[in-house]
Amino acid sequence: MGGSLGCHRSIPKDPTDFSCGKRKFSAACNFGHILVNQERLNINTATEEELMTLPGVNRTVAQNIVEYRDCIGGFKKVEDLALVSGIGATKLEVIKLEICVSSRTSSSQHSPSSLRKDLDHQPCTGININTATPAQLMSIRGITEKIAKNIVGYRAENGPFKNIEDLVRVTHINSSLLDRIRFQVYVERSRAASTNTNGGLTCTKSHPSPTSLSFRSDDLDLPPGGPTQILSVRPNVEPPPGLRDGKPVVRLGTWSLQGCSCDKANNPGVKEVVCMTLLENDIKLLAVQDLLEREALDKFCVELNQGTLASIRKWKWPRGLWKSVVSEKPTGYSSKGVSYSGFLWDSLSGIDLKDASVLDAPVVNGNGHHTYPLLYLAHFIVGSYELTVVNVHMQATASPGESNGKNHNTEEVKCQRLSPSIQETLKAEKELVVLGDFSSPPQSSELDILRKEKLCALIPSTQFTNISTRSPQGTQCLDNIWVSRSLKKLCSGHCMVVREGLTNPWIPDNWSWGGVASDHCPVVAEFYADVSPKELSRPGMVEVDRRDTMPKHER
Secondary structure: OOOOOOOOOOOOOOOOOOOOOOOOOOOOOOOOOOOOOOOOEEOOOOOHHHHOOOOOOOHHHHHHHHHHHHHHOOOOOHHHHHHOOOOHHHHHHHHHHHEEOOOOOOOOOOOOOOOOOOOOOOOOOOEEOOOOOHHHHOOOOOOOHHHHHHHHHHHHHHOOOOOHHHHHHOOOOOHHHHHHHHHHEEOOOOOOOOOOOOOOOOOOOOOOOOOOEEOOOOOOOOOOOOOOOOEEOOOOOOOOOOEEOOEEEEEEEEEEEEEEOHHHHOOHHHHHHHHHHHHHOOEEEEEEEEEOOOOHHHHHHHHHHHOOOHHHHOOOOOOOOEEEEEOOOOOEEEOOEEEEEEEEEEHHHOEEEEEEEEEOOOOEOOOOOEOOOOEEEEEEEEOOEEEEEEEEEOOEEEOOOOOOOOOOOOOOEEEOOOOOOHHHHHHHOOOEEEEEEOOOOOOOHHHHHHHHOOOEEOOOOOOOOEOOOOOOOOOOOOEEEEEOHHHHOOEEEEEEEOOOOOEOOOOEEOOEEOOEOOOEOOEEEEEEOOOOHHHHHOOOOOOOEOOOOOOOOOO
16 A cells, blocks of 8 residues: 555555654645554544543643634644643643544544544544434435334444444345445544553552442443443442331432533433432432533433433333423533523422522623622422422632632632522522532631521531542532521431442543542432421421432433
8 A cells, every 4th residue: 555645755554653764744644544553532523521531631621622623613733732721832742642633524634643543434424323313324325224223223232333344233234235335434433541641441540439440341331432441330229218207208409510511411421420320319309500501401311211321221210200491591600601500300209390590690790790690599399388499509719810720729719699689589488498509618608698598508518519539528518408497397307418429430530531520519408298287387407417328300
């Protein structure tokens, strides 16, 4: 294969031998069909999750890359990446051997140091056989309706195709037909974990993840690529019976999903962590914060209701019927832009949504942003009573000179305050719960309004709600559930911060894999569902027990 292909030099006979000479390849050379030793990441098509597998690229830097890429319409060469905030020339030198630049609609344009293995999709044109519908497959010349259905059926039974050659395992597809359709199809592949790290999945990580990992490769039901040698192990729990002292109970929780876009929600690791945490801990109503896209929450609903992941399908107990609602307008702001709040609930557990709306804060600063957080208020029918749930997402603002990428520091970060106008709303509600990400411990002055209205925090400041692979037990109490005096009578006395099962091998963790789905833990409280009017009027106090686990949900 010593032809020229329009390059300034001939291609070596051994495509993997690029070390001979001084590697003076022209950036105009088209090596799109050549296989090289190491798969490289195409920075023009990579998602945030895939970019985070590069050495030194965290979520903030990954978001900067995507934003810059969208702004310029795509990178022309690898060296353009140095212009992105958080990269620079030094970091580019570290990662440039792992990346390339190419277009999905034209021939690959590679940097001299960036040749990517485009195995199954030559320049990624045609039909992705891992996502195509029968109708789309039938548009391929040579594929009949029967064969299209066989392809979809094989995919559903055996999981995604790892390469195009796997098509010959499908009934009525032989090698002859495969050769005819080969250039009309491709296999979308996820990128494997970085090979330039010490935290690789084939060796012991210096910072163990809170969730145990099992080194097995059999029975994998995950997309090809990524840490394929590791299968996550979920906590060994059985869902509680839904009764406390012989009375039916319902568990509600709050969880900040840390910049959850549709891209993040589609990550199989994130999806498994969120859905299985709901099922295992019997959470029937969940308040969610920090959604970057309104459609992201629906991804979890679909998974809970349809069960495409193996862990969801194998769940032995009823999964419920899940529903979701997301605020029509943004309720917060982040480095990525606006964020939304929402609710997930299991409609088969006696929970129905009456209405939901964003409470406008009156004061707006010079940037057009609300000085006070916008609260998302919803009325739910829970068993025999109406419950008012206020979903809160308070942002912490770094003091001058502090970067946005740092974690909260109570000495250097100033938190938003709740609007004084919320007091009238709180006074008008009886069975009231205010929950979410408050970005501060319960004793902080920013939450004085809640104390004035006689609300009580169920999680003390000594119990931490943040998490990371480097600090599995957390360092701060940022999330909480506040309840009114009348609702406190309905609390069963059991609440908890869920820490188990929050990591997954398919979630990027800076230079490696096995990260957490969010740097916030779910916080959960349990309430009696069927209560008589006499019990509602009876005085009572509760103690908080923080050991427990929970299951279920809906769309």
